[in-house]
Amino acid sequence: MLEETQFLRIAQSLPLLQLANQALLEEFKQATFFARIPAGRDVFLEGDRVEAIALLISGVVRVYKVGETGREITLYRFGNGSSCILTANAILSQNTFPAIATVEQDAEAIMVPADKFREWIQRYDLWREFVFELLSQRLSKVMEVIEEVAFHRMDRRVAALLFRQAKMKNPLRITHQ
Known part of the structure; x- marks a missing residue:
């Protein structure tokens, strides 16, 4: 209770x-x-059962997959005022979480129990519209990632990332390895 x-x-x-x-x-x-969730903490691992969905009020969460070789691909990140569509999908389909979600910046969240999440979709138009808008926005971002990986050269993707980071004035800590 809040x-x-x-x-x-x-x-x-x-x-x-x-x-x-x-x-x-x-x-x-x-x-x-x-809930307060510290940076570096895994919120979900692949195969976890989902009991609640987090609505972020601060912080950033990265959602990604890891291949058999250990290579990672970031599906999307979400932050303030948003949530995770894979969590929503797992709740609605009553399946396990299909990726890994890790807090990148200390987060504060409101946790909505899975049963209430499902119930409110049926009972409240506003809640249902919120969830569908979230799904729509995030699916578009995932499609952008797929397009970049499948159709754009690595050097151009790196240049575009550096340009975006510079515009946002976010520090970028990377090495050549």
Whole structure:
């Protein structure tokens, strides 16, 4: 259960809550809980059972796959005001998590239990629209990753990454290895 001060802070980070009706708001306060997740922690490993979905209010989570050779591919990252579509999919399909999700920057999240997540999709149009919009946005990002890997040369992908990072003024710590 969320305390009122936590809820007020969270409502500013999640536009969904600013549009929700009173019934959804009350259920949200009762059913959800606050979590701090430190950088470096795996939220899910491939094959994990999903009990709740995190709505991030701060931090960044990387979702990726690891091949048999140990090579990794980042599917997407998500941050403030967003969530993980693979978690949503695992909850809706009642399957296990199909990738790895690791916190890259210390995160604060609101955790929505899986049963409430499913129930609210059926009961609240606003919640359902939020989930479908999330799925749509993230699927587009995954398609961009597939397109880049399949159709663009490595040197151009690296140059584009460096350019994006420079524009965002994010430090990039890498080596040649």
